[in-house]
Amino acid sequence: MDGRDGTLVETGAEAEGDLATLSVCVTCRRADAPPGDRRPGAAMLDALSGGPAPEGVRIRAVECLSACSNGCAVALSAPGRWTYVYGNLDPARDAPDILAGAAAYAATPDGLIPWRERPLVLRRNAIARVPPL
Template sequence: MGETVLYVCTTCRRDGDDPEGPRAGARLFDALRVRAEGAVDLRVEPVECLSVCKRPCTVAVAAADRWTYVYGDMDPAVSAEIILAGLAAYAATPDGIVPWRERPTEFKTGVIARIPPFPAPRPFPAGTPEAAE
């Protein structure tokens, strides 16, 4: 099926975060990294910012030839298992679209964006120098 990548915003801050301690996004990343250790075809990547500061904690899931999803409002203390279950459903689809009724509640209420798969390159029109190559 190919690799699924989970991007986790490590700069997300939630109300009540200890200013001296790790931010909520970093805590979520740590929880996901530990729970996903050894998972086949899943890569958990920290990112500096997903620009969804009003909906912390935020993650994005992407894979080749599949829709990309961005989810927010995740709880760093309890969301890791929920996210991983949602990713398993995502990975089991041919296009990344999990039927609504099969999505975890947190994915239904936390969805921020759905982005189409990256388009295939267009062939160069006949008669252009690029087409001759």
């Protein structure tokens, strides 16, 4: 979904198999944001999908990650891997590091990126880590 007309937006490799998925909440915004302002999540989606997605990663818009009080939020997930939710992100500043983190995540067999190899924004802004099913 792109948050405007309900359609699913996916970029990167085909959405199948064990691709990593970078889900971008397009409805969240900071509590202090004026009601008429463009949602930061929509800007984040634009920033992340403006070029090619990292190998093995698809990018999709989602309506809500239930991280509303944490501003702009994204999630990284893949079959059989840990899932991570990150918040308090800035579209203009953090998009390149989020894409780098998504590439590192896609290259792991279990979703566990070694701490020192994670981009700083992912080390500092984790909201949740969910075990694989």
